[in-house]
Amino acid sequence: MRIISQDGCYDVPYEQAILLADDGEIWRWLTVMSKIPKEIVDKIEQRNKLNEEIETWCKENLNMGGMCSDGVDITDHHTGDEQATVNGREWCEQRTGYCEDDYYGHYYWETEYPEKYLHMEFWV
Numbered sequence: 001m002r003i004i005s006q007d008g009c010y011d012v013p014y015e016q017a018i019l020l021a022d023d024g025e026i027w028r029w030l031t032v033m034s035k036i037p038k039e040i041v042d043k044i045e046q047r048n049k050l051n052e053e054i055e056t057w058c059k060e061n062l063n064m065g066g067m068c069s070d071g072v073d074i075t076d077h078h079t080g081d082e083q084a085t086v087n088g089r090e091w092c093e094q095r096t097g098y099c100e101d102d103y104y105g106h107y108y109w110e111t112e113y114p115e116k117y118l119h120m121e122f123w124v
Contacts, residue, residue, distance in 0.1 A: 066124030067107065075119045078108035097123070 001014040010017075051070070058069040080093030094105035103124050108117040 062109065064120070065122075066103075067120045067122040069120065072118060072120050074111070075108070075117050076115055078117045078119075079106060080108070091117075 002011060003014055003017045004011045054072060055069040058064055058072065078091040080091040083090040083092055089110040091108040092105060093107075094103050096102075097104055104122060106119060106121055108119050111118055
């Protein structure tokens with residue numbers, strides 16, 4: 001048996017739902033959850049370890065002023081102006097912030113894979 005809301009947003013097993021109501025109106029919906037599965041805990045711990053390794057590598061190998069490796073990703077494109085560098089190619093798409101003395105945008109580094117770029121957002 002399941003409880004399904006009229007708008008379809010909630011669809012949970014009856015055994016895992018608690019509804020708190022007052023005068024016939026539902027004002028709180030709680031989902032009773034069992035323990036977090038070991039597989040999910042292991043994957044989160046693995047992701048955390050990988051994030052630490054990525055952060056260390058980025059700090060040691062990239063000029064990251066104003067950037068945080070938490071949001072690093074790989075894209076199949078780059079935007080912005082090419083930057084003068086000694087090794088590899090880099091691109092920066094920069095905009096002026098509200099105070100006109102701060103900047104934000106996207107920075108891209110060439111990778112060893114063709115048409116794949118390391119990407120980070122920045123705010124300085």
